[in-house]
């Protein structure tokens with residue numbers, strides 16, 4: 001807390017992490033629009049290998065906002081999607097990858113995140129958490145951070161809950177940066 005995070009306006013790869021429903025996919029599109037509005041060519045990759053509807057959700061958000069989109073529907077290998085996506089989106093300055101969540105942090109997700117990190121080589125690793133989970137955010141941030149060292153935390157649904165402050169202070173320890 002107290003440290004303002006200024007998004008870096010340069011060529012970069014951003015990995016979005018978080019559990020189901022935290023707001024990863026929505027934030028992926030919002031962030032892509034933000035970088036586009038700053039003049040950076042920005043594309044997104046759907047690397048949610050877990051929920052079939054994820055592909056359509058990000059594709060529709062991307063189409064509605066004029067964001068280049070890549071995904072391989074039905075493909076369960078994250079490295080395959082990433083390799084093809086980086087090639088397809090190579091003309092973009094910023095590439096944002098929407099990863100699959102789980103209902104809880106588990107060894108399966110941990111394994112997949114390690115694969116994604118190796119294949120995608122992200123400059124930024126943003127944990128997305130929902131404000132309504134309050135203090136539990138601290139535990140989540142610690143778990144994710146131990147697996148994939150986080151560079152930032154995005155707190156979503158600040159509009160719908162009074163618990164945003166709790167979530168923010170809870171994650172400020174392990175992640176050190178926050179922005180919404």
Ligand SMILES: Nc1nc2c(ncn2[C@@H]2O[C@H](COP(=O)(O)OP(=O)(O)O)[C@@H](O)[C@H]2O)c(=O)[nH]1
Nearest residue numbers: 019020021022023024025026027156157158160
């Ligand atoms: N009110 C509100 N709803 C949000 C926000 N971000 C995401 N949502 C909603 O939360 C639900 C889950 O979001 P989604 O991006 O699909 O989460 P994901 O499972 O982490 O990819 C969707 O219904 C979104 O419309 C936000 O900032 N405010």
Ligand SMILES: [Mg+2]
Nearest residue numbers: 024025048054
């Ligand atoms: Mg999603």
